[in-house]
Each structure stands twice: as structure tokens, then as C-alpha cells.
Amino acid sequence: MMRTIDLRGIDLITADLRTLAPRPVVDIEVASRAAGELIAAVREHGSEALHDQSERFDGVRPASLRVPAEAIRAAVDALDPKVRAALEETIVRVRAASAAQVPAPQTTTLADGGVVVQRWQPVTRAGLYVPGGKAVYPSSVVMNVVPAQVAGVPSLALASPAQKEFGGLPHPTILAAAGLLGVDEVWAMGGAGAIGALAHGVPDAGLAPVQLITGPGNIYVAAAKRLVRGTVGIDAEAGTTEILIIADGTASPKLVAADLLSQAEHDEAAASVLVTDSSALADATTEALEKLVASTANSERAATALAGPQSAIMLVDDEVAAAAVSNAYAPEHLELHTADPRATLARITDAGAIFLGNYSPVSLGDYMAGSNHVLPTGGAARFSSALGAYSFLRPQQVIEYDRSALASVRDRIIDLAGAEALPAHGEAVAVRFDG
Numbered sequence: 001m002m003r004t005i006d007l008r009g010i011d012l013i014t015a016d017l018r019t020l021a022p023r024p025v026v027d028i029e030v031a032s033r034a035a036g037e038l039i040a041a042v043r044e045h046g047s048e049a050l051h052d053q054s055e056r057f058d059g060v061r062p063a064s065l066r067v068p069a070e071a072i073r074a075a076v077d078a079l080d081p082k083v084r085a086a087l088e089e090t091i092v093r094v095r096a097a098s099a100a101q102v103p104a105p106q107t108t109t110l111a112d113g114g115v116v117v118q119r120w121q122p123v124t125r126a127g128l129y130v131p132g133g134k135a136v137y138p139s140s141v142v143m144n145v146v147p148a149q150v151a152g153v154p155s156l157a158l159a160s161p162a163q164k165e166f167g168g169l170p171h172p173t174i175l176a177a178a179g180l181l182g183v184d185e186v187w188a189m190g191g192a193g194a195i196g197a198l199a200h201g202v203p204d205a206g207l208a209p210v211q212l213i214t215g216p217g218n219i220y221v222a223a224a225k226r227l228v229r230g231t232v233g234i235d236a237e238a239g240t241t242e243i244l245i246i247a248d249g250t251a252s253p254k255l256v257a258a259d260l261l262s263q264a265e266h267d268e269a270a271a272s273v274l275v276t277d278s279s280a281l282a283d284a285t286t287e288a289l290e291k292l293v294a295s296t297a298n299s300e301r302a303a304t305a306l307a308g309p310q311s312a313i314m315l316v317d318d319e320v321a322a323a324a325v326s327n328a329y330a331p332e333h334l335e336l337h338t339a340d341p342r343a344t345l346a347r348i349t350d351a352g353a354i355f356l357g358n359y360s361p362v363s364l365g366d367y368m369a370g371s372n373h374v375l376p377t378g379g380a381a382r383f384s385s386a387l388g389a390y391s392f393l394r395p396q397q398v399i400e401y402d403r404s405a406l407a408s409v410r411d412r413i414i415d416l417a418g419a420e421a422l423p424a425h426g427e428a429v430a431v432r433f434d435g
């Protein structure tokens with residue numbers, strides 16, 4: 001099932017932990033080649049290329065790339081009431097947590113009559129990607145749309161792959177979630193081509209380019225986001241799902257196994273990693289996983305993920321080593337199943353989201369915790385973060401000095417401008433005081 005990497009007795013201070021950690025064979029750099037070609041085709045051939053890519057990867061040519069408003073309305077009307085209630089609960093919780101992510105503007109007074117205001121300005125148009133290949137993700141509609149709305153983004157374009165069994169439209173629960181949130185611009189397109197279309201626009205389809213692209217997806221989607229970064233902003237590389245669990249001898253193998261499996265079912269390339277100082281826990285978890293995998297709905301996909309090079313049980317000497325391994329890996333999701341999870345948390349520096357104790361599984365965060373499930377993968381948690389309202393906001397500085405406030409620093413500006421051999425800078429200040 002899962003291979004074992006035994007790090008006991010190794011000096012982890014000097015060892016390069018990143019090279020010891022399990023990682024997938026097809027990484028983002030490999031996927032970049034394919035993603036680049038798909039984006040180039042969309043730039044050259046517009047909607048025709050998007051239709052071709054849907055046919056090739058999703059098995060259907062969409063009747064219309066832009067989803068008609070009636071299809072969104074019909075999906076809302078046909079939505080299972082239980083699913084609607086669950087989505088509405090998710091919306092309420094994510095909205096509450098997202099509202100706390102909007103920074104207040106700050107005014108700093110530097111002199112009488114001289115202020116610098118820092119305001120937070122939303123992007124004017126964002127593209128939101130919602131995956132829909134191996135599974136469909138109405139929850140990702142909520143995780144993208146709600147923080148964008150909380151941030152005040154006026155224009156949203158949502159993309160999700162065409163579904164063969166629904167006549168080339170995105171999945172009806174995705175359309176329904178968009179409809180519940182009042183999003184009316186939905187595009188039937190997926191993968192790297194969709195990211196290219198959002199970044200550069202598709203004039204012949206009436207798709208205007210966006211300023212920022214957010215949302216999760218497979219390795220090709222993550223690679224495409226990396227490629228268009230610079231043309232547009234992106235939230236983070238939120239690619240193939242990862243879970244890393246730090247567990248000690250007090251942990252329940254049944255819960256650890258269930259949570260490793262819950263993320264392995266996303267994708268054959270999903271990574272499930274257990275880091276433990278207890279070989280008894282490792283053995284019991286393996287035994288529990290074998291039973292669970294045999295009977296789970298997505299058994300084949302999960303078994304492939306667990307047996308892949310990206311998944312492993314890592315044996316370490318103690319909790320300090322476990323935290324060092326986890327920090328070097330920088331997992332998308334980190335669960336702490338230790339005797340004192342808060343004490344373990346104090347050792348953690350790098351992770352997308354951290355789940356403490358037996359009653360905070362990743363599945364809670366996936367749907368209902370209020371936190372955002374769009375999270376950095378592939379080690380990107382070392383420098384980026386979960387999607388949030390802040391992802392759609394840019395800090396802008398607004399500068400306002402009156403005559404006397406400028407006069408108070410006039411000579412210093414002239415001195416510095418002279419030191420930089422840029423005297424016209426100083427003269428631009430001095431001219432205001434002529435006469």
C-alpha cells in the first residue's frame with residue numbers, strides 16, 4: 001500500500017529534507033510543457049481551440065462556451081434540497097470567515113497636513129476556476145466566489161470543464177452553486193486552455209480578459225496558472241491535493257487512515273503522507289487503510305494515489321523531527337494527531353491549513369469549517385497562502401501633503417535628489433515655492 005521512508009537515526013538538521021520527502025513523478029515543470037501548448041492554441045485559435053480541447057479531454061464539444069442564463073436558473077430549480085441546504089451553510093460560514101480577512105484602511109500622519117493612506121482596492125475582474133474532471137466541485141464555487149464578493153470584485157467569470165453527460169455544460173451542481181451566489185458569467189471550459197482563455201480573453205467568444213485568476217485544479221491547471229502569472233495575478237498554485245498527518249503513539253489509526261484516504265480519493269496523483277515516531281501506529285494505520293481502501297467508492301483511484309511515489313509513511317525519531325519534515329514538505333493540509341496538538345502547532349511554520357485534534361478533519365475544512373479549501377500545493381505553502389478575501393485586494397497608497405507639510409521636507413528632498421544626480425526631482429518640489 002504506502003511505502004515507508006525510514007528517517008530514524010538520520011541527522012535531519014543537515015539532511016536536505018526536501019529531497020527525502022515523497023513527491024509526484026509528474027511535477028508542475030513536466031506539466032508546464034503541455035499547459036503552454038494548450039494556452040498557445042487558445043491564443044491563436046480562440047473558441048475553436050477551447051472546443052477542440054473539451055472534445056479531447058472531456059469527450060464533448062460544448063454547444064456554447066458561455067453557459068446560457070436559463071441553464072443556470074434551471075440548475076438552481078432542480079437542485080436537491082439537502083445539497084442546497086449544505087451549500088447555503090457553507091456560504092454562510094465562508095462568508096463570515098472571509099469578512100474577517102478584509103483589512104481596514106490605515107491613515108498615517110507624517111506631518112501637520114501630510115498623510116499617507118493605505119487603502120485596499122479589489123481587482124475589477126477576476127476569473128474563478130472550478131475543477132470538474134475526475135470529480136465535480138460545487139464547494140469550490142463557494143470557496144472562490146464568496147471571498148471575491150466579500151472583497152467587492154465587481155466582475156466575475158467562472159470556468160469549469162464541459163461534462164459529456166450534461167450536453168457539454170458544466171455539472172448542474174456547479175451551475176446551481178453559481179446561481180445561488182448570483183454569478184451569471186459561467187464558461188464551459190477546463191484545464192490549461194481555460195486558464196489561458198481567462199488570462200488573455202477570447203474575443204470571438206465575447207470573453208474579456210481578467211486581472212486575477214483564482215481556484216484549484218489538477219497539475220495542468222496549476223502549471224497554467226504559473227505560466228500566465230505576470231499577465232494576470234494568481235492566488236497560489238492550488239494543484240493536486242496533499243495531506244500530511246503528524247501522529248504519535250496516542251493517535252487513532254482508524255481516524256488517521258480515514259483522513260489519508262479522504263484526500264487520496266481526489267486524484268491518482270494525490271499525496272497522502274503520514275509522519276510518525278511510532279512504528280506501532282504506522283503498522284496499525286496500514287492495516288486500517290487496507291480495509292478501508294478495499295470498500296471505498298473511489299477504491300482504484302485512492303489505491304493508486306496511496307501506492308504512488310508521492311505518498312509514504314515517514315518514520316522519524318520524535319516530534320521535533322516530525323515537525324521539521326513537515327515544514328520542509330510544506331503540505332497543503334496538515335493534521336496534528338499528537339498528545340498535545342497545540343504544542344505541536346508551535347513547531348509548525350509552513351502549511352496551507354492546519355487541522356488540530358480528532359474532531360478537525362480535512363473534510364471539515366473542505367466543506368464546512370468556514371476556512372477556505374483552495375490551498376497551496378507542491379511546497380508553495382512556503383511562500384503563499386489559502387485563498388481569501390485578501391487575495392482579491394491590492395493595497396494602494398494615497399499620498400496627500402499640503403503646502404506647509406511639503407515645505408517641511410523640501411530641503412531634504414532637494415538634498416537626496418542631488419545625491420542621486422536627479423536634480424529635476426528637487427526642482428519639481430522647489431518650483432512650488434517660487435515667489
Ligand SMILES: NC(=O)c1ccc[n+]([C@@H]2O[C@H](COP(=O)([O-])OP(=O)(O)OC[C@H]3O[C@@H](n4cnc5c(N)ncnc54)[C@H](O)[C@@H]3O)[C@@H](O)[C@H]2O)c1
Pocket residue numbers: 034035053057058130131132133134135136137140161162189190191192193216217218219220221237238239240241266267270332373374375376377
Ligand atoms: N489545492 C486545492 O486547493 C484543491 C482543491 C480542490 C481540488 N484540488 C485538486 O484539483 C484537481 C481536480 O482535478 P480534476 O481532474 O478533477 O479537474 P480539473 O478541472 O482540474 O482538470 C480537468 C481538466 O484537465 C485537463 N486535462 C486532463 N488531462 C489532461 C492532460 N493529459 N493534459 C493536459 N490537460 C489535461 C482537461 O482540460 C480537463 O478538462 C484534483 O487534483 C484535486 O486534488 C485541489
Ligand SMILES: N[C@H](CO)Cc1c[nH]c[nH+]1
Pocket residue numbers: 137139140240241242263332366373374375
Ligand atoms: N480537499 C480539497 C482541497 O485540496 C477540497 C475539496 C473539495 N471537495 C472535497 N475536497
Ligand SMILES: [Zn+2]
Pocket residue numbers: 241262263266363366
Ligand atoms: Zn478534499
